[in-house]
Amino acid sequence: MQADLTSQSLQKESLVPVAEPLIWTSRGNLPVSSLTYIPYWTLKDRTLQFCQDYQAADGEVVRRDVHLYVLPENLLCPA
């Protein structure tokens, strides 16, 4: 009898692990789904800052990405 090798049957038998997106953090690679994503913006002087916090279940921020956008400036007439 020919073996049933459809993806459905393989997953049922746990032969193919279900891929879960991971993200690098201060605690190593963690499933994205286990973290709370908190984006926020701030503006100071001539820089716009966009932060992305990833918070673990215990409240610790285990990853923070920071993106800065520097605003244009007139060299002769600074804002």
Next chain:
Amino acid sequence: MPSVAGFCSSFMRELLCAIHAFGTGVSRSGSKDELKLALYTSVSSLTPGATTAYTASDEVVGTGYTAGGVILENTNEPDKTTTKAYWSPSGTASWTEVTVSDVTTVLLYNATQANRAIGIWNMTSRSVIAGVLTITFPAHTANSGFIQVA
């Protein structure tokens, strides 16, 4: 005293002395200069009036960050309209998988010309945790050029 944002007065003087070359039309010998970005903590006291060159004092320290910072990609040529001149870097400066605390100030400097300072920018003090830090500049157009002279 915390760092103060703005273009360095020494940089503006050095522009008049043709020391900095942002593009390939270099009247002195050599090609365009290599520009770099360095990060500083809130303890730093860089100011447009007093900062004339890169310094390692109060520069951030951490995993994934090397003293002196990173090279800023620059393939854009300074350009002009009938009323202004402008220039923007062509790329984004970035650090990956970096962990640094209290990043507050960014210094742009000319690594080719004895690390002469160009400008200082402040941000809300922030720690980067096992993450990415990117610095993006405006598009290289007349209306949004990073440096505009008009």
